[in-house]
Amino acid sequence: MSILNILQSSSGINHASEKKDVSTVTVITTTRGSKQAIDANGFKYFLNGPRTGKVAYWRCTKKDCTGRLISRLSTSKLVGESLPQHDHSTNILKSMAKQEEKNIIKKHASLPMTNNKMMMSEISKNLLSSSHPNTHFSMSTTAALKMALYREKKKLNPLPPLPKTFQDVMNTVIPSSLTNTADGTEFMILNSWINHLEEEAMMIFMSDVGADVMRRAPIWMMDGTFFSAPTPYYQVK
Numbered sequence: 001m002s003i004l005n006i007l008q009s010s011s012g013i014n015h016a017s018e019k020k021d022v023s024t025v026t027v028i029t030t031t032r033g034s035k036q037a038i039d040a041n042g043f044k045y046f047l048n049g050p051r052t053g054k055v056a057y058w059r060c061t062k063k064d065c066t067g068r069l070i071s072r073l074s075t076s077k078l079v080g081e082s083l084p085q086h087d088h089s090t091n092i093l094k095s096m097a098k099q100e101e102k103n104i105i106k107k108h109a110s111l112p113m114t115n116n117k118m119m120m121s122e123i124s125k126n127l128l129s130s131s132h133p134n135t136h137f138s139m140s141t142t143a144a145l146k147m148a149l150y151r152e153k154k155k156l157n158p159l160p161p162l163p164k165t166f167q168d169v170m171n172t173v174i175p176s177s178l179t180n181t182a183d184g185t186e187f188m189i190l191n192s193w194i195n196h197l198e199e200e201a202m203m204i205f206m207s208d209v210g211a212d213v214m215r216r217a218p219i220w221m222m223d224g225t226f227f228s229a230p231t232p233y234y235q236v237k
Ligand SMILES: [Zn+2]
Pocket: 043, 060, 061, 062, 065, 066, 067, 085, 086, 087, 088
């Protein structure tokens, strides 16, 4: 018994919307005149041996896949109750996986404490424990999922556009999530023109806690990415 079998048979958390009639296969005739069966998950099968008596034997069209099923000739109903396991996915399962990924990415984008790893392990777990564990073969890549979470977070919490000039900076209303610390105290302590001609502006970010640490420290040691700053900024040297 494979891990997929175990998960499938022990899973009791299938959603009602995932339940559909899986008891019938669709039998089609290809342009070459041969018969093919398609099951409810979109897996395709060739006839496997002669049709004898009242049933047809089918094998998966993917080379080396062990997916097999038997259907009744009169009704196209499956013999047996469950669909076979495959070592690959189908477009139907792919779109189910995408939908599940979308739901979980959306959920994590709005969580205050989460990260890429937590989001991905939830997607993986949900796909494997669903009524269609083969959806796991259609899970998106790590890079794609990270980017999707980043985009979704940005949608919920849009950042101001990058400024090109100091005038842009001074015209920007900076959201309070960027000017305050997580506990709500002031973090942006200066955002102002620094000369009368209003050619240059300066921003200073420091928390009360950080200021207090510096106030009490007898020695300050400094480091910084002095040569790396987006226009129009440069960092204090
Ligand atoms: Zn297969």
